[in-house]
Amino acid sequence: MKELWESGKIKIFLSVLLVLVMLSLFTHNVENNVVSTSVNTLTYGLSKVSAAAKQKNTDGMSYDELKAEYEAAVDANRELRARLVDYYDVKEENARLWKFYELKKEHQDYQLVPATVLRRDSNDEFYSFTIDKGTSSDIHTGDPVMGTNGLIGYVSEADANTAKIVTILSPQVSIGAIDKASKDTGIITGSAKYADDNRTMFTKLNSEHKVKTGDIITTTGVSGIYPKNLVVGEVKDICYDTYDTSYYAVVEPYEDIRKITDVAVIIGFDGEGEIIRSTKE
Numbered sequence: 001m002k003e004l005w006e007s008g009k010i011k012i013f014l015s016v017l018l019v020l021v022m023l024s025l026f027t028h029n030v031e032n033n034v035v036s037t038s039v040n041t042l043t044y045g046l047s048k049v050s051a052a053a054k055q056k057n058t059d060g061m062s063y064d065e066l067k068a069e070y071e072a073a074v075d076a077n078r079e080l081r082a083r084l085v086d087y088y089d090v091k092e093e094n095a096r097l098w099k100f101y102e103l104k105k106e107h108q109d110y111q112l113v114p115a116t117v118l119r120r121d122s123n124d125e126f127y128s129f130t131i132d133k134g135t136s137s138d139i140h141t142g143d144p145v146m147g148t149n150g151l152i153g154y155v156s157e158a159d160a161n162t163a164k165i166v167t168i169l170s171p172q173v174s175i176g177a178i179d180k181a182s183k184d185t186g187i188i189t190g191s192a193k194y195a196d197d198n199r200t201m202f203t204k205l206n207s208e209h210k211v212k213t214g215d216i217i218t219t220t221g222v223s224g225i226y227p228k229n230l231v232v233g234e235v236k237d238i239c240y241d242t243y244d245t246s247y248y249a250v251v252e253p254y255e256d257i258r259k260i261t262d263v264a265v266i267i268g269f270d271g272e273g274e275i276i277r278s279t280k281e
Contacts, residue, residue, distance in 0.1 A: 126170035224273015
């Protein structure tokens with residue numbers, strides 16, 4: 001027995017046994033955590049398997065396949081929206097062109113660029129405005145601007161994509177005009193006195209003029225800046241200017257220039273003169 005106790009084997013056995021007892025004591029409190037961690041690990045694995053199973057549709061498509069199909073649908077939807085925007089742009093442009101179809105049919109020599117009013121100058125009492133077309137559309141300073149029913153004004157400034165329009169309600173305008181009934185000639189120019197009422201003036205009438213209310217006033221086309229026979233408006237009143245000692249007619253345009261939204265710029269016409277051409281060069 002003494003030899004047994006003194007042998008190295010029994011010492012090793014006892015040492016191992018002591019370690020096992022100590023481990024059992026120290027690990028008793030954490031046993032539940034170990035088991036819990038193991039269960040959680042297993043549950044996580046099962047949840048992954050379940051999620052993978054749910055990523056299969058009835059046709060057996062995988063999650064990656066469904067994701068690719070979804071992304072393709074999103075791209076297609078985005079492209080359709082872009083095409084729809086383009087469609088509305090084209091539709092709007094066609095609507096503008098249609099508005100000026102009769103004018104184009106009546107004056108086939110007119111080169112027209114339809115445009116939309118972008119903004120108005122709130123500080124301008126003569127209702128100037130800016131359109132959404134410019135020099136990239138071959139619009140230049142001096143070009144006449146039309147509504148569907150008559151003359152609106154002219155281009156006073158232009159950059160690549162926009163142009164500013166001075167209206168015939170402004171005193172900046174000076175356009176040769178004629179009364180189609182009486183054949184009296186004069187000058188169309190605006191005035192602060194009449195602008196808010198959407199009216200302009202047919203000035204420089206001689207004392208023997210025969211202009212009457214209801215007469216139609218058009219451009220003469222003499223200068224080559226404006227085409228001949230562009231309708232300006234209708235005579236509403238005949239007045240006498242005591243300061244200038246001359247008669248003038250109050251003319252109401254056939255367009256409400258204060259509210260107009262669509263116009264057409266005349267960038268070319270038969271009889272276009274040297275004056276306008278020099279401003280474009």
